[in-house]
Amino acid sequence: MLSILSITMVLIIAAAWLGSQMDKQLKWTDHTHLVRHMLSAIESDLVRAESAQRAYTLMGKEEFLAGYDSINNIGQQLDKLQFEVSDNKDQVDSCTRLREAIDQKISFMSRAISLKRSGQEAELKTFIQGGEGLDKAQAVHRYAAAMDGVESNLLEKRRASLASTQAGLNWTLLLGLCVDLVVGLAVLSVLGQRLAPLGPGASFAERIGRGDLTSDPLPVRNNDEVGRVSSSLNLMLHNLRGSAQQNQSHADTLNDATARIASASKEQAVALQQQSTAMQQTSVTLEELSQSASQIADRAREVASRAEATSQAAGAGLESVRKSVRSTQSLVDQVQVVSERINALGEKTDAIRSIVLSVNDIAERSNVLALNAAILAAAAGSEGKSFTVVANEMKSLADQCKEATVQVRELLGDVERGIQASVVLIEEAGKRGMSGTTFTDEASVSIHQLNSQVNDSTQAFQQIVAATNQQKLAFEQVSEALLSIRQATQQSASTTQQLEQTTKELHRLSGDLVKSLDNFKMDRPG
Structure with missing residues (x-):
């Protein structure tokens, strides 16, 4: 019995440790998803601003610059991104290079808008045809894709580790269930042997439950649990008889x-x-x-x-x-x-x-x-x-x-x-x-x-x-x-x-x- 309890305690400790590992791995998985989502949001805001800048330089209408305001959120998003990847030195360096590329791209777009507003069409055309804007956009996309690739590899590793931990936890729980089943069957067998003499006591209690207080007291042969239960039932019968008679008199x-x-x-x-x-x-x-x-x-x-x-x-x-x-x-x-x-x-x-x-x-x-x-x-x-x-x-x-x-x-x-x-x-x-x-x-x-x-x-x-x-x-x-x-x-x-x-x-x-x-x-x- 003691060995069974020891095995059960070991299984419980192992299940608890595996559960904590799964919780950590789930948190790191959520962290990877958050970083990838932030990279996607930064790149989307930059593309929206670039589209607004191109529309303005082509059409010359101020209303097309409504989407250009999205660059105001990029700085805060970059700060949050750098904080989230601060545990990985390579990702911190990549985030710094991404910030520099984005700043250069924003500077290019601001220069193009300034030339359009000042009416310097020739200089604007030369400035755009130089290909600097496309190079800077590709650099931003390249750095963002590199960071996303790193996070994607980390996500695959963490998913594999999570699956392994979950499999270990499942086997541990299955083993614990089997041990509990064996323990339960053993306990039932012992209880069946110990409680067999309680049959007459159950019939005695059923008669009392139906209101029959004329039954003879149960015989008490041993001083074990069954004997004590029989004595308690006899005492209950005696008390119920006295209470019923007294209640009858009081009721009249x-x-x-x-x-x-x-x-x-x-x-x-x-x-x-x-x-x-x-x-x-x-x-x-x-x-x-x-x-x-x-x-x-x-x-x-x-x-x-x-x-x-x-x-x-x-x-x-x-x-x-x-x-x-x-x-x-x-x-x-x-x-x-x-x-x-x-x-x-x-x-x-x-x-x-x-x-x-x-x-x-x-x-x-x-x-x-x-x-x-x-x-x-x-x-x-x-x-x-x-x-x-x-x-x-x-x-x-x-x-x-x-x-x-x-x-x-x-x-x-x-x-x-x-x-x-x-x-x-x-x-x-x-x-x-x-x-x-x-x-x-x-x-x-x-x-x-x-x-x-x-x-x-x-x-x-x-x-x-x-x-x-x-x-x-x-x-x-x-x-x-x-x-x-x-x-x-x-x-x-x-x-x-x-x-x-x-x-x-x-x-x-x-x-x-x-x-x-x-x-x-x-x-x-x-």
């Missing part, structure tokens, strides 16, 4: 418990549904009370607003009454002044009456004097005619004065009657003004009391509005609390429903467990 208990939990959950779900319905009705009632409180608050607010407007109107009326009182008082004062002036006028009328009496007395005397003068003039005869005229004239004036005094006396009588009537009216107006002042004072007191009562009513309504708002807030808080309780009740109902479903599922599982335990064949305890 669990089945009864889940049935009781399901019944209690169903009753609790019904109670929670009724509680949720009651909460919903209470919430609706509180919502209606809240709306009523809002309406009461709106009505109270409207009445308070009207009461406040009434209070303002009462205040304005009280101010108007006060102004009326002041106006009436002023009128009474003016009536008193007018009454005093009319009394003074009456007194002056009496004075005028005395003057009129004096004038009447003078008129009477003048009339008597005129009568005496007429008598004296008549006694004087012709000499007294002029005096008679004067006496007549005096008599006429005395009569006129008498008539005037009569008229004045009548007018004074009318004035006195008017003054007396005015005095009576003014006194009556003064009395009525005083009465109006009294009434106005009483109205002012009543309006003041009404204003005070309206203010008290306004404050009371404002208190009602505040109390109603507080009541509304209380209703809203209670409604929110009921909503929270309702949500909690609904959540509890949902949880109860889930519990009921879980209990039903648990009851079903316990039933399935009882049925599955019934599949085990066990000796029932007496």
